[in-house]
Amino acid sequence: MMENHKIAEEVIDAVGGRENIQSVAHCATRLRIMVNDKEKINQEHVEQINKVKGAFFNSGQYQIIFGTGTVNRIYEEIANLGLATMTASDQKKEAVKSGSKIQRAVRTFGDVFVPIIPVLVATGLFMGLRGLVMQDQVLALFGMKTDDVSKNFILFTQVLTDTAFIFLPALVAWSTFRVFGGTPIIGLILGLMLVSPSLPNVWSVAGGDVKPLHFFGFIPVVGYQASVLPAFIAGIIGAKLERAIRKRIPESLDLILTPFLTLLSMIILSLLVIGPAFHTVEKGILTAATTVLSLPFGIAGIILGGLNQVIVVTGVHHIFNMLEIQLLAQYHSNPYNAIVTCAGAAQGGATLAVALKTKSKKLKALSFPSALSAFLGITEPALFGVNLRYGKPFIMALIGGACGGFVASLLKLKATGMALTVIPGTLLYLNGQVLLYILVNLIAIAVAFVLTWMFGYSDKIKEEVEK
Template sequence: MSENRKIAEEIVKAVGGDENILSVAHCATRLRIMVKDKEAIDQEAVEATDKVKGAFFNSGQYQVIFGTGTVNRVYEEVMNLGLKGSTKSEQSSEVAKSGSAFQRAIRTFGDVFVPIIPALVATGLFMGLRGLVLQEQILALFGMTPDDISQNFILFTEILTDTAFIFLPALVAWSTFRVFGGSPIVGLVLGLMLVSPSLPNAWGVAGGDVHPIEFFGFIPVVGYQGSVLPAFIAGILGAKLEKQIRRRVPEALDLIITPFLTLLIMITLALFAIGPIFHSLENVILDGTIAVLEWPFGISGLIIGALNQVIVVTGVHHIFNMLEIQLLANLGSNPYNAIITCSIAAQGGAALAVGLKTKSKKLKALALPSSFSAFLGITEPAIFGVNLRYGKPFIMGLVGGGVGGFIASIVGLKGTGMAITVIPGTLLYLNGQILLYILVNVIAIGVAFALTWMFGYSDKLKNDVEK
């Protein structure tokens, strides 16, 4: 029997057997199990299973942390046992009614924006690479200057870096329709209408070179390139409208009438009401975010760096995806990424200290890989498997994150993308910021490591916690 097969069998048994399991899914790091009876779960048995880095209930699911790569193999073995699999989105619909209204709203934000992130990650990497190859110092190594770069090459790089943000409303509307039960292709077309070349370009209007079209003498109509909220709200209303129309239209006419009326009504609402109102609100949110990030003396970096992983533990961190997208779309840079990468690195530093200091072979085998996972940008194994379990290492990680975030804010670090941090995140700082980026991460890791080693962990603490 393979090792992962044995782990799968032990997990199934520990959560109450296959008769207690409704469905199983997985994400990048966690096995997500929906169960009939929470009381039937043997928490200690789950956590004692080999390769398990922690387990907890969140958003109506029992989530078992394995880490990247491992979770895919364990999930495959669980499926081989004959259990019912489901996708994350299918499970999300199952738990949609659980939790408070605020928790449900945060889950919705995550369901809408998380699928868009890979495209924005790629765009951020393209920005970083462009910044690298266009640096005078790099070009000088090849005996070139910026004047030697052809305009065709510049155009090619602009295609790579600008496309996702130009058509961002299309991506948002597509994903919103998908989450709220509409036809994703209708959402995609609605989003494309919001950035139609027939409309005045939003960035041209912002720069003063282009003027909005005024309807009825007082309604300004523009394109919504790089915008999020208008497409998000239009997507919610459009998906609900489409379902209402479909219920009332004869089946024989559904293919013709439903998309026609949905697009006609929604683009009218989007251009004349939703767009002007929510684009203004979006600008207020963006201005507020920038104002906070520009607080003097590194205060914003200190606060955000210290509290970010607390927000991750609560599970509401997806709400910040929209803010990061807006920063990139409007500023072309993301100072928020530079701060939160320190909070992530610091949790890795705290877990590393635990792994090196403990004499427990099992804890070493848990803490050291978990710290490396954090250095790759995924903190759940380190947080839930090690730092939160013993308490003080998590707090020391928060302190390290605050110190690193403070310095990142002071020196003005700004990433070219989002969603990747620590070691992979170096690719977002190739435009002359790489040494400062490495410095703030090393400081965050070093502070968290030193504090955890000196004050945050001992095997006596471990024994007290596990009594």
């Protein structure tokens, strides 16, 4: 398509020409370009290119938002022009070398936990569906009561909802080994050892039904079902230990000795040192998080709902994945989700107000799909394409997120999963909360929309920004 070919040429020109481009990759919505000198990027030119919904520099990459489908076609045109291309994962590895130590640490943290999220999303949906099916009103439609539900059916749903959390340390250790350069299958086995049936079950110990083992008379040893931090730390140390051992073992013995010595050393270290120490730290983090989330008068919702999208802008929001995973693992509920959902919905509400108020056809064409994207849980197009560009809509959206979060906190909404927000997020509230969930989203959207319409945007602001 000639239009996409022209856009590809304009993108290359706007980012400083071929000689300034190291590599090009893409994700679901964004073209990701690694450049030699970011000072050569003409931001204004990029934002004026047709179909561009926003652009920003983050995580060592210049990211241009095109949206789903469109980005694939632009990427193909750029590849056809002979530019160096990479997979998104390979480019991310290169980008990791850039940025501050904190940015690199957070990026690595995200690389460990993001691959685990899909199975936890599925588990959350299973929990929500079970909650829906087990409601008295739904059972009554089939002439049944709770006592009439087959025990085998309950057992089947428990397999669906409990497995991922019981074996969570295995998933965490596997992913950590993968990211830190170890052999993932060794990490998987180490994680499975941490939840071995031979160890006292941590939930049974907590309930007082079982006593922990005591090594040397004072070190408590239990299984670490649904635990995150011990497996994460064990994964980091284990991956580094495996690499160190491999360097010192003759190649002919590597296949036998490296896994043997790694697993032997790490299970001793994990059960006797890492597990007891970091399980205590983990419980402290969880206690602090639940204390904040339980602050009275909706204070938690105001703080988290108001600041969440500021954190998204900085790119360090993935660090909260561990918190959500811990909440779900320990309590099978996630009060954080409803609050941050309001923050995302509010960005969509502000962008929708801009779309309806502006007389610019180009801005309308950008804002409407960006608002829809936010309502589907992806806020970057709205954030970087519209709200941050004009400033005040972003502030109004933060207020809307705080208001929605305030009500969500007062209503004590709790998701059955994570990672799904706004419209898709309704699937996590099927256990009798869905109407309240819709209500808090509408509040966030309405507040952001009205404030943006009245005080946050006018075409005069647009003209001033684009001078």
